[in-house]
Amino acid sequence: MAPPLPPRSAVSGDDGGSGLLGRYAAERATGTLRGPNGCVYLSEGAVYCVECPAVPGPDARLTAAGRLSAPSRQRAAEAAGPQRRGGRFLVEQGWLTQGELEICQLGALLDAAFFVLPLAPGSTTFTPGEVHWLGVVRSVSAAALQEATARRRALLDRLRPWAAVDQAPVVPVDPVASEGWGRSRGPGGSQGSTGAVRPAVTGRQRRLLEHADGRRTPYELAHALGQSAYLTLLDVRGLAAAGLVRLPAAPAALPRRRPGASGADRRTAAPDSAPRWHLPDPGVLETADPDIALLARLRTALEENL
Amino acid sequence: MAQMEKALAEAMSTIEGAIGVALVDYTSGMALATLGDNQTFDLNVAAAGNTDVVRAKLRTMEMLELQGSIEDMLITLTAQYHIIRPVTGKNGSGLFLYLVLDRKRANLALARHRLARLEAELEV
Numbered sequence: 001m002a003p004p005l006p007p008r009s010a011v012s013g014d015d016g017g018s019g020l021l022g023r024y025a026a027e028r029a030t031g032t033l034r035g036p037n038g039c040v041y042l043s044e045g046a047v048y049c050v051e052c053p054a055v056p057g058p059d060a061r062l063t064a065a066g067r068l069s070a071p072s073r074q075r076a077a078e079a080a081g082p083q084r085r086g087g088r089f090l091v092e093q094g095w096l097t098q099g100e101l102e103i104c105q106l107g108a109l110l111d112a113a114f115f116v117l118p119l120a121p122g123s124t125t126f127t128p129g130e131v132h133w134l135g136v137v138r139s140v141s142a143a144a145l146q147e148a149t150a151r152r153r154a155l156l157d158r159l160r161p162w163a164a165v166d167q168a169p170v171v172p173v174d175p176v177a178s179e180g181w182g183r184s185r186g187p188g189g190s191q192g193s194t195g196a197v198r199p200a201v202t203g204r205q206r207r208l209l210e211h212a213d214g215r216r217t218p219y220e221l222a223h224a225l226g227q228s229a230y231l232t233l234l235d236v237r238g239l240a241a242a243g244l245v246r247l248p249a250a251p252a253a254l255p256r257r258r259p260g261a262s263g264a265d266r267r268t269a270a271p272d273s274a275p276r277w278h279l280p281d282p283g284v285l286e287t288a289d290p291d292i293a294l295l296a297r298l299r300t301a302l303e304e305n306l
Numbered sequence: 307m308a309q310m311e312k313a314l315a316e317a318m319s320t321i322e323g324a325i326g327v328a329l330v331d332y333t334s335g336m337a338l339a340t341l342g343d344n345q346t347f348d349l350n351v352a353a354a355g356n357t358d359v360v361r362a363k364l365r366t367m368e369m370l371e372l373q374g375s376i377e378d379m380l381i382t383l384t385a386q387y388h389i390i391r392p393v394t395g396k397n398g399s400g401l402f403l404y405l406v407l408d409r410k411r412a413n414l415a416l417a418r419h420r421l422a423r424l425e426a427e428l429e430v
Contacts, residue, residue: 148334
């Protein structure tokens with residue numbers, strides 16, 4: 001169910017403002033662009049909805065937050081009618097405020113766009129006139145959406161060495177073992193016993209750890225919690241980098257990140273031509289050796305500053 | 307005018323010295339809503355640029371393991387105040403409010419108070 005992440009060429013911005021979406025936007029088209037990973041809804045060239053099965057939509061977010069029951073959602077979809085004003089119906093019934101609807105809808109749009117864009121010209125079809133049942137709640141320009149998506153991709157790519165956790169069940173590392181790092185530094189350590197190297201966790205990451213049952217993947221957790229799939233990937237990769245989430249046992253080979261490889265020219269190179277490396281042995285991040293654990297986190301910090 | 311802009315407009319009209327205000331997603335830099343005179347101050351550019359400020363500060367807080375969360379950040383220019391306030395929805399929405407104030411006319415304490423109320427109104 002999880003889509004493969006789009007090619008890295010999107011990072012270099014060579015799709016920015018142009019591409020298939022840009023072309024239909026320039027023609028002020030109204031209808032849907034259906035690609036391999038999902039569907040982009042256009043109204044007079046502006047994007048007002050993006051759907052991707054791997055990402056919780058606005059209705060799933062509202063249901064998970066307890067703001068909208070499944071029957072109410074169903075009634076709204078039925079009441080939307082040919083004019084497709086499901087969004088207006090939800091607000092008129094007093095089930096949602098217009099502001100809640102707008103924030104949820106834009107959040108879901110941004111989230112889905114990350115997985116759906118860029119649209120592949122060979123496998124995308126345009127259906128003129130097709131409309132989403134929620135109707136046009138808010139819309140954004142295609143160029144702004146492509147820019148936002150490129151920035152999100154660059155941010156996630158900083159944690160590329162931990163991409164193996166994207167598709168695997170999220171398994172938290174035994175907290176006792178990770179506490180051992182701080183303790184094993186001992187009073188003789190230059191950092192003292194307060195353990196300045198203990199990995200820190202954000203509130204959202206803590207919530208993910210609480211819900212990680214060792215079976216659900218980041219995408220499934222995003223659906224269960226009704227939150228952004230992109231932010232979930234970012235958080236889970238961050239947790240893996242901090243050694244708090246286990247790397248899957250059989251990691252796939254990834255293109256090697258070389259010094260200076262962050263330049264746009266390098267990114268356009270075909271991944272096959274790049275030298276390959278294998279993810280560190282998953283056991284490495286669980287080691288009780290404080291020096292190795294420190295090195296792993298130091299590398300994360302350095303990559304984040306690239 | 308959509309609801310988000312309405313909420314921002316209300317905030318602008320009740321905050322003395324407000325020049326512009328925006329609601330921004332801090333992983334993509336996209337402004338979900340902006341209000342203000344874009345001739346004097348391009349809020350979309352400010353929104354995208356300030357995502358790095360927010361992320362850096364959040365990251366620093368994590369590294370320091372400080373208890374509590376960021377309520378707001380104040381950046382003081384010679385002629386302006388910029389206040390950044392992360393939106394703390396229960397879903398960890400990844401949004402922040404960005405308010406630009408004219409330093410000569412603004413009352414900082416009142417502006418912060420009003421921005422906190424705006425955040426509560428926008429919370430999902």
